[in-house]
Amino acid sequence: MRQFDFMSKRRAAFIVSIVLTIVAIGALVIHGLNLGLDFTGGTLVEVKYQAAPALDSVRQTLEAAGYKDVSVQTFGASNEILVRLQQSFEAGIGNDIVAHLQATGDSVNLIRAEFVGAQVGDQLRDQSGLGMLLALAVVMVYVAFRFQYKFALGALISLGHDVIILLGIFALFGLDFDLTVLAAVLAVIGYSLNDTIIVYDRIRENIRKSRTDHMPSIFNDAINATLSRTLSTSGTTLLVLLALYFLGGDMIHNFAIALIIGVVAGTFSSIYVAAALLLVVGLKRVDLIPPPKEQFEDGAP
Amino acid sequence: MLNRYPLWKYLVICLVLAVGVIYALPNLYPEDPAVQISAASGAEAIDQQDLDRATSALENAGITPKSGELNGSTGLIRLTSNDQQLRAKELISETLGDDAIVALNLADATPSWLASLGASPMKLGLDLRGGVHFQLEVDMDAAVKQRLEVNASAIKETLREERIRYRGSEVDDGTLSLTFSDEEDRSKARSLISRDFQNFEYDERDVERGAVLDLTLTAAAVKEIQDYAVNQNLTTIRNRVNELGVSEPLVQRQGPNRIVVELPGVQDTAAAKRVLGATANLEFRLEAASDTPASEMESFAFRNQPSRTANIMKDVIISGDSVSSASTSFDESGRPQVNINLDGTGGSIMNRVTRAAIGRNMAVLFIEHKTRTRTVMEDGEKVEKRIPYTEKGLISLATIQSALGNSFRITGLDSPTEAKELSLLLRSGSLAAPIYFVQERTIGPSLGAENISRGILSVELGLLLVVLFMLARYKAFGVVANVALTANLAILIAAMSMLGATLTLPGIAGIVLTLGMAVDANVLIFERIREEMRSKMPLHQAVHTGFERAFTSIVDANITTLLVAVILFSIGSGPVKGFAVTLSIGILTSMFTAIMVSRGIINLAIGGKTLKKLWI
Numbered sequence: 001m002r003q004f005d006f007m008s009k010r011r012a013a014f015i016v017s018i019v020l021t022i023v024a025i026g027a028l029v030i031h032g033l034n035l036g037l038d039f040t041g042g043t044l045v046e047v048k049y050q051a052a053p054a055l056d057s058v059r060q061t062l063e064a065a066g067y068k069d070v071s072v073q074t075f076g077a078s079n080e081i082l083v084r085l086q087q088s089f090e091a092g093i094g095n096d097i098v099a100h101l102q103a104t105g106d107s108v109n110l111i112r113a114e115f116v117g118a119q120v121g122d123q124l125r126d127q128s129g130l131g132m133l134l135a136l137a138v139v140m141v142y143v144a145f146r147f148q149y150k151f152a153l154g155a156l157i158s159l160g161h162d163v164i165i166l167l168g169i170f171a172l173f174g175l176d177f178d179l180t181v182l183a184a185v186l187a188v189i190g191y192s193l194n195d196t197i198i199v200y201d202r203i204r205e206n207i208r209k210s211r212t213d214h215m216p217s218i219f220n221d222a223i224n225a226t227l228s229r230t231l232s233t234s235g236t237t238l239l240v241l242l243a244l245y246f247l248g249g250d251m252i253h254n255f256a257i258a259l260i261i262g263v264v265a266g267t268f269s270s271i272y273v274a275a276a277l278l279l280v281v282g283l284k285r286v287d288l289i290p291p292p293k294e295q296f297e298d299g300a301p
Numbered sequence: 302m303l304n305r306y307p308l309w310k311y312l313v314i315c316l317v318l319a320v321g322v323i324y325a326l327p328n329l330y331p332e333d334p335a336v337q338i339s340a341a342s343g344a345e346a347i348d349q350q351d352l353d354r355a356t357s358a359l360e361n362a363g364i365t366p367k368s369g370e371l372n373g374s375t376g377l378i379r380l381t382s383n384d385q386q387l388r389a390k391e392l393i394s395e396t397l398g399d400d401a402i403v404a405l406n407l408a409d410a411t412p413s414w415l416a417s418l419g420a421s422p423m424k425l426g427l428d429l430r431g432g433v434h435f436q437l438e439v440d441m442d443a444a445v446k447q448r449l450e451v452n453a454s455a456i457k458e459t460l461r462e463e464r465i466r467y468r469g470s471e472v473d474d475g476t477l478s479l480t481f482s483d484e485e486d487r488s489k490a491r492s493l494i495s496r497d498f499q500n501f502e503y504d505e506r507d508v509e510r511g512a513v514l515d516l517t518l519t520a521a522a523v524k525e526i527q528d529y530a531v532n533q534n535l536t537t538i539r540n541r542v543n544e545l546g547v548s549e550p551l552v553q554r555q556g557p558n559r560i561v562v563e564l565p566g567v568q569d570t571a572a573a574k575r576v577l578g579a580t581a582n583l584e585f586r587l588e589a590a591s592d593t594p595a596s597e598m599e600s601f602a603f604r605n606q607p608s609r610t611a612n613i614m615k616d617v618i619i620s621g622d623s624v625s626s627a628s629t630s631f632d633e634s635g636r637p638q639v640n641i642n643l644d645g646t647g648g649s650i651m652n653r654v655t656r657a658a659i660g661r662n663m664a665v666l667f668i669e670h671k672t673r674t675r676t677v678m679e680d681g682e683k684v685e686k687r688i689p690y691t692e693k694g695l696i697s698l699a700t701i702q703s704a705l706g707n708s709f710r711i712t713g714l715d716s717p718t719e720a721k722e723l724s725l726l727l728r729s730g731s732l733a734a735p736i737y738f739v740q741e742r743t744i745g746p747s748l749g750a751e752n753i754s755r756g757i758l759s760v761e762l763g764l765l766l767v768v769l770f771m772l773a774r775y776k777a778f779g780v781v782a783n784v785a786l787t788a789n790l791a792i793l794i795a796a797m798s799m800l801g802a803t804l805t806l807p808g809i810a811g812i813v814l815t816l817g818m819a820v821d822a823n824v825l826i827f828e829r830i831r832e833e834m835r836s837k838m839p840l841h842q843a844v845h846t847g848f849e850r851a852f853t854s855i856v857d858a859n860i861t862t863l864l865v866a867v868i869l870f871s872i873g874s875g876p877v878k879g880f881a882v883t884l885s886i887g888i889l890t891s892m893f894t895a896i897m898v899s900r901g902i903i904n905l906a907i908g909g910k911t912l913k914k915l916w917i
Contacts, residue, residue, distance in 0.1 A: 046748075094743055111748045117739035120436065131872035135865050142861055180807050183877045186869045187814065187884065190862035194818075197861060198825065201854040229828040233821040236770055240763035240817035244810060247762060249755040251428070252810050259814065 003224050006271060007216035007279070013272035017161060024168020031171045036178030037114060039128075041121035043085040045094045046111040052078035053106060065100045075250055080111070128182050135189055136160070147200060148288060150281045155196050158274035162192045162265040169261055170254075180255045188262030191237070195230060195270035202226050203275065207288050215283065219275050227271075234267045303841045305908040306901055314901045317893070318788055324795035327411040327422040333367060334383045335408035336390050338376040338401050346374035351397055358396040364389055379408055383750070404547055405566035423798045424549075425565075426805035426879060427742070429756075431749040432565035433573060436740035437538070439558045442475075444530035444734035445523055449477050452498065454616055456516075459497055465490050468511060469596065475523075477516040480508070487512040527558070533733035535560055540729035541576055560736070578736060581669045581726050583621040583711075585651070586613045588662035588698060604667060604694035605713070611698055613664045618654050623647025627727035629720045637720035638712045641727065648707035656704040665697045665711050667723075756809035763813045764790065771820060775827050777916030781902045782823040782895075789819050789887075789894040796886050805879035815887030821858075822895030826851040831917060840912040848900055855896065859888050 037044050052074075058081060059072045067085055075082040083097060094113030101108045136159060144152035166188060170177050202222035210218055238260065245256035338355060340346050349371060355378060356369050366389075367379040380389055386405050394403045407430065411421055427434050449472050456479075460467055467490065469480040481487040484507075491503060491514055500522035504515040518526070535554055542550045542562065551563040567573055589598035589612040597616075603609045625644040632638045643651060655663070669692045697713035714720045767786065771779040793815065797804065830847030838846065863885060870881035907915075 048747075109745070109747070110743075111745045113741075113743040115738075115741040117436075117438075117737075120739050127872050131868055134872075135868045138864050138868065139861055142864060146857060179877050180810075180880075183807055183869060183880045186865055187880075190865035190884075191818065193861045193865070194821070194858040197858045198854050201857060225832060226828075229821075229824050232770075232774060232824045232828070233818070236767045236820050236824075237814070237817035239766040239770060240759075240813050243759045243762040243766060244813050247755055247759040248810065248813075249752055249806075251752065251806055252755075255807065255810055 003220065004227070005220055006223050007220050007276065010272060010276040010279070013276065017269070017273055020165050020168075021161060024164045024171075027168045027172040028164075031174065033167065033171050033177045034174045035125070036176045036181075037084070037116050037121075038179040039121050039125045039177070041116045041119070043093060044112075044114045045083045045085075045097050046075060046113070047081050047083070047098055047101065048109045048111050049079040049081065050107040053081065055081070057104075058083075058101065061100060061104055062097065067097075080250075124179070132163070132182075132186065132189075135186055139189070139193055143197070143200075147204060148283075150278060150283050150287060151200050151204075153281055154274045154277035155193060155200070157277055158196055158269040159189055159192055161269050161273050162188060162262060165265050166258060166261050170258070175254055175257065178254070180252065181258050184255045184258035184262065187259060188266060191259075191263060192266030192269060195233075195266050196274040198229065199223060199226050199270050199275055203278065204288055207285055213285055215279055219278070223271055223275055230267060230270065234263055237263050303845045303908075304904050306904045310897070311901060311905070314898055317792065318898070321788065321792035321795040323415065323418060324420045324799050325791045327409070327415050327420045328794055328798060330410040330412070330422070332407040332422065332425075333379040333410050334381075334386050335377055335379045335406045336386065336393060337404045337406040338378070338393060338397065339404070340374060340401060347371070347376045347401060351401065352376045352378070354396055355393045358392050359389055362388070362392055364392075377406065377408055402544075406549075407566075421798060423794070423802060423804040425749075425753070426803045426808070427563055427565060427744050427749075428806045429749050429753050429804060430565055431744050431747075432563065433567045434740070434742040434744075435562040435564075435574070435577065435738060436555070437534075437560045437562065437578070437736045438739045439527075439531050439534055439560065440735045440737065441527045441530065441558055445475055445518065445526055446472060447734065448526050449475070449518065453477050456494055456498065458616075459493060460490060463489075463493055465493065475517060479514045479516070481512050481514065482510075484512045487514050490514060530734040531558060531560070534736060537729055537732050538562060538577055538736075541725070544576070544725055544729055559739070574738065574741075576725065578738060579669075579726055581621075581667065581723065583624075583723075583727065584666040584668060585618045585620070586616065586664050586666060587618065587654070587658055588613050588664055590661065601664075601666060601693055601695050603698075604696055611662075611664060611695060613666070613695075618663075619643070619647045619650055621727050623650075624727045627724040629717065629724045631717075632710075632712055636712060637714050637717045638710050639714065639720050639724045639727070640708070640710045642708045645707075651705050651707075655701050659701055659703060661701055662698050663701050663705075664695055665713075666693055667696045668693050752806050752809075756806060759813055760809065760816070763816050767816055767820060771823075775823075775917055778823075778827050778830075778903075781899045781906075782820055782827070784902060785823060785894040785899040786816065786819055788898050789891050790816065792890045792894065793883075793887050796890060797883065800882075800886075802882050802886075803879060807877060808879035808883045811880045811883030811887065815884065815891065819887065819891035819895065822851070822855045822891060823899055825854055826895070826899070827917060830915070834915065834917075840915050841907070844903065844907070844915070848896070852896070855892065859892055863888050 055072050055074070059070055062070045062072070062083065069085060071084040073082050073084075074080060085093075093115075094110045098108050098110045136156060139159070140152045140156045143155045163185060166185060167177075169175075170181070175181075199222060202225055203219060206218045206222045206225075207215075210221075212218065241256050241260050241263065244252060245260065248256060338347050338351065352369050352371055355376070356366055359366050359378070364380065364385050367381050369376065369378045371377075378389070378393075380386060390403050390405060394401070397403070407425075409416070409421060453470055453472055456477075457467070457470060460479075465481075465486055467479050467481050467486070471478045479487075479490065481490060487505065491505075494501065494514075494516070495503070500519050501516045502519055504517065506513050506515065531554060535552060538560060539552045542552055542564065547564045547567055549565055551561070553561045555561045562577065564573060593612075593614065597614060598612045599615055600610050600612050603611070623643050623646065624641055625647075626642045628640050630638060630640060697711055699712075714723065764786070768783045771782045771786070773779070775782060790812075793812065797808075802808075826847050829851045830843050833843035833846050834840065866881050866885040866888065870878055870885070
């Protein structure tokens with residue numbers, strides 16, 4: 001089995017991570033997340049045309065009918081149109097819009113109509129941010145309890161790294177961030193942590209049984225030993241996610257993208273960020289093996 | 302002895318697998334599109350004759366139903382395709398008339414031997430079968446205000462009985478203010494009120510030419526009122542949904558002041574909203590007599606004749622809450638009327654009051670709470686403001702000929718439709734506080750069907766890819782992992798069906814994701830076995846150690862993921878909850894299958910044999 005010297009390249013990896021994180025934070029600050037209807041509130045109507053319509057003419061038809069702040073875009077197929085309105089909901093708005101669009105002589109069907117009150121959106125946004133922080137905190141406490149606080153710190157930073165990069169990519173490309181994507185982000189936290197813990201578990205085991213105090217070589221052994229497992233699991237997970245991305249339909253598209261990004265970032269971070277951070281925080285053998293008790297203390301004169 | 306399981310472990314594995322397969326099976330039988338017929342309240346139960354009439358009406362129109370069955374007092378007609386459902390519903394409604402409520406339904410097609418074991422398929426969420434999802438918010442401030450107003454009437458009644466004179470009363474911003482002419486009256490009133498009414502906090506202030514007593518509800522009382530308002534609204538909405546005749550509706554409280562309503566199969570959201578959100582109520586009051594002081598009476602216009610007004614008393618005899626049943630009919634001259642039956646207390650109050658007021662007029666006041674939504678600019682941001690307002694109008698003013706009892710009728714309604722909706726509202730009870738729609742989702746049936754077929758396709762392809770991957774990588778052990786994976790899928794689906802979990806689109810995504818991650822435990826074990834083999838450990842020992850050593854890693858890794866899933870469940874709503882449930886169950890089942898089932902198969906295959914080579 002080939003052994004890779006991961007730890008010697010940790011500086012290069014840190015630079016990559018830091019650059020990615022800065023770009024991600026920059027994208028988040030400049031563009032911000034393109035929050036979906038779930039978080040912003042508003043009205044959304046999805047309709048299906050027989051043949052692809054011109055988006056401008058759809059917009060003009062609706063504005064002529066008296067709707068304000070209309071945004072029209074295709075959703076998945078070119079003949080499926082998503083209409084967003086900032087105005088508040090009226091009963092049967094979906095059918096009204098279909099009627100207006102049909103008046104121009106096209107054949108239009110209503111697929112779905114959604115309305116989320118502004119207040120609900122605000123609440124959900126706060127709740128979600130809180131949930132994400134809570135997830136990180138709980139996980140950190142668990143790791144600190146099962147391993148040691150230095151491990152918890154490493155796990156936390158590497159999870160934060162994955163989540164920030166994931167959110168940054170969503171901000172950079174203006175992808176819709178809705179409730180299902182939030183679910184994906186939390187799943188990524190779970191997945192990435194899973195990876196990290198497997199590596200940590202091995203590091204702990206190797207520190208306990210090895211006689212050397214040279215941490216980088218212990219870490220290298222541990223990462224190499226778990227490498228084929230890490231790649232196999234990421235591989236199978238990526239395979240099913242690709243199936244979901246290509247076949248799952250438009251409503252699940254961004255969910256799949258978020259998880260794909262998350263799995264890739266999580267795999268990288270569990271090798272480089274999480275393990276290499278243990279060197280930065282100065283993990284020592286004594287952190288895991290309590291020093292032997294001095295039994296002769298009392299007997300001293 | 303290495304790598305051998307005692308018999309009981311094999312039995313446990315077989316039992317779990319058998320249960321898993323049996324309870325997962327019903328999901329393979331797609332549900333039939335169906336039309337459900339139930340009797341409208343007050344009408345006679347649906348019988349075989351009605352069912353035959355409906356079936357023959359369908360056959361005449363060229364729709365051949367799959368089957369028709371009678372379960373107790375409801376009939377169910379199964380159809381062969383979704384396209385026929387709407388047409389069939391219309392036809393049956395026409396044939397059976399108003400006595401029957403016809404609703405679209407999906408009927409279980411589970412074979413009877415499975416159904417007799419209690420197995421049933423997973424319920425499909427709205428995003429998979431189409432329908433409407435509403436989220437309603439209960440107006441808590443209005444609930445408190447209403448209760449204060451009721452209390453105000455009672456307090457004034459008490460003050461009058463004790464001959465304590467007050468000059469005015471006002472309910473504003475959660476406070477009831479009573480004005481007295483001097484402090485002596487105020488302190489008498491205060492001790493009287495605190496004797497008869499708990500739940501108040503008192504505040505005294507002096508104004509020009511008078512003394513004011515401010516009554517504010519205690520925090521505990523406010524909370525109790527709000528809880529009561531939400532629960533009462535929940536019951537009322539449930540009743541109304543039942544009157545709408547939707548099959549398998551969901552009405553649930555969410556958070557402190559929200560109610561979620563899901564109506565599968567309903568496409569006409571406007572009608573559903575009108576009935577669910579209506580806050581109409583009735584009040585019965587006496588007309589003011591000629592000597593009634595102005596502070597005791599109010600003036601209202603008639604609903605159908607806005608120019609005509611009448612002065613009526615402020616005190617309410619009874620309100621719509623006391624109605625026990627209501628139905629519509631037509632009077633002698635063909636005008637619509639609502640027949641009302643009161644409950645015991647309502648009846649005796651009505652009797653007591655009318656007995657003393659023969660010859661006077663009684664007014665029926667129709668009250669409707671409505672809201673206007675207006676978008677205003679506030680700090681440079683658009684903010685939606687709801688401005689509640691109440692519409693009150695008289696529907697009838699009739700002379701009391703004799704003391705009224707438990708049942709009487711109301712005339713003076715505009716149309717039969719109005720009479721019908723009023724009686725429905727009276728029957729289902731009024732809302733204890735106004736409600737607003739804060740969220741609404743309508744999912745068309747075609748989107749639902751597409752979501753299902755795409756979901757199933759991605760589960761199939763995902764499973765296939767993982768199976769091929771594991772075979773290529775771990776050969777014979779890959780076969781074991783694949784058997785465990787398939788068992789995992791069956792147990793996962795069985796567990797979700799048994800728990801009555803609802804399958805949503807994110808739920809399907811959760812299943813697909815679980816498939817990818819479920820092999821993780823097997824991968825960990827197999828890699829460990831390979832490692833031990835490389836360090837020249839005897840083969841049996843290697844398998845044993847591989848399972849042993851991988852165990853703590855598997856548990857640690859899965860518990861943390863489970864923690865995240867639990868948090869996801871607690872913050873998520875609707876579809877996201879579905880994802881969290883799937884993920885959590887998937888983690889538990891995958892631990893069982895990857896550790897127990899695959900170990901069982903391996904032990905069965907190699908246990909007690911001399912090994913020269915392991916196909917891993």
